[in-house]
Amino acid sequence: MLPRLAAGPASVSLLFGSIIKGEVALNRDWLTTVRQSLPRLGQIVSHMRPTWHLPDASQVSAKWLVDHGIEAAIWDVDGTLMSYHGDDIDPSFRDRLRALFVDPAVRHAILSNCGEERFLVLGRIFPEIPILRGYRRADGEMVLRIRRGEEDSLGADALAALLGEGARSIRKPDGGLVREAMTVLGVEKPHRVVMIGDQYMTDVASASLAGARSIKVETWRRDTFPLPVKLSQAVEKLLFLLVHGRSGSVQSNEPKR
Numbered sequence: 714m715l716p717r718l719a720a721g722p723a724s725v726s727l728l729f730g731s732i733i734k735g736e737v738a739l740n741r742d743w744l745t746t747v748r749q750s751l752p753r754l755g756q757i758v759s760h761m762r763p764t765w766h767l768p769d770a771s772q773v774s775a776k777w778l779v780d781h782g783i784e785a786a787i788w789d790v791d792g793t794l795m796s797y798h799g800d801d802i803d804p805s806f807r808d809r810l811r812a813l814f815v816d817p818a819v820r821h822a823i824l825s826n827c828g829e830e831r832f833l834v835l836g837r838i839f840p841e842i843p844i845l846r847g848y849r850r851a852d853g854e855m856v857l858r859i860r861r862g863e864e865d866s867l868g869a870d871a872l873a874a875l876l877g878e879g880a881r882s883i884r885k886p887d888g889g890l891v892r893e894a895m896t897v898l899g900v901e902k903p904h905r906v907v908m909i910g911d912q913y914m915t916d917v918a919s920a921s922l923a924g925a926r927s928i929k930v931e932t933w934r935r936d937t938f939p940l941p942v943k944l945s946q947a948v949e950k951l952l953f954l955l956v957h958g959r960s961g962s963v964q965s966n967e968p969k970r
């Protein structure tokens with residue numbers, strides 16, 4: 714049961730709407746995410762409580778993941794591993810994370826709300842781990858696309874046919890995306906999976922909707938994000954504090970270096 718909010722879902726929707734209308738430099742990918750999220754806002758807000766809060770991605774080590782029974786980690790990219798639409802992992806923790814991604818102790822994948830072009834770029838930035846993207850056909854069936862370096866499970870023709878028949882990309886938050894990622898990573902039990910990201914409403918909620926665990930990190934290089942995204946981040950943080958409070962982690966364990 715959610716605590717009563719000073720602003721109800723309708724007011725929140727209006728707030729998002731005013732943000733959308735008021736900004737000049739709108740980001741299309743971000744808009745699609747907001748549009749897909751608004752009808753489920755109440756459900757998403759109730760799933761924004763992360764298992765852990767951490768300052769940044771450098772805090773995550775193979776030992777800590779294994780110690781907590783984690784077999785697979787699903788990563789957000791922008792604001793988690795790099796600045797907004799960066800071209801590599803931030804130098805502050807690049808070497809540590811590159812080593813983590815090839816450590817056989819834990820399997821890794823990327824799940825980003827990026828657009829089609831950025832998806833191809835991510836394949837080049839992270840050749841060592843699968844980049845995942847989901848599409849929903851008009852009949853509701855999900856099609857998962859997996860990119861490993863330059864290899865793509867959907868060829869250009871198959872993708873064009875899929876989009877041509879009306880399929881649309883699925884954005885976080887979506888528990889089904891996490892469950893599909895679990896299948897790709899070969900993990901059966903959701904609590905053996907952790908989603909790591911900088912947003913409550915996309916990364917944390919996706920994990921929670923799938924029964925997986927989550928690590929919420931502070932947005933890395935927030936200064937590089939477009940204004941509409943910064944505003945939506947402020948709104949989701951406010952919602953989180955209203956609903957879950959300041960100490961809103963399921964667990965408070967700090968990772969061991």
Ligand SMILES: [Mg+2]
Pocket residue numbers: 789790791792793910911912
């Ligand atoms: Mg992010």
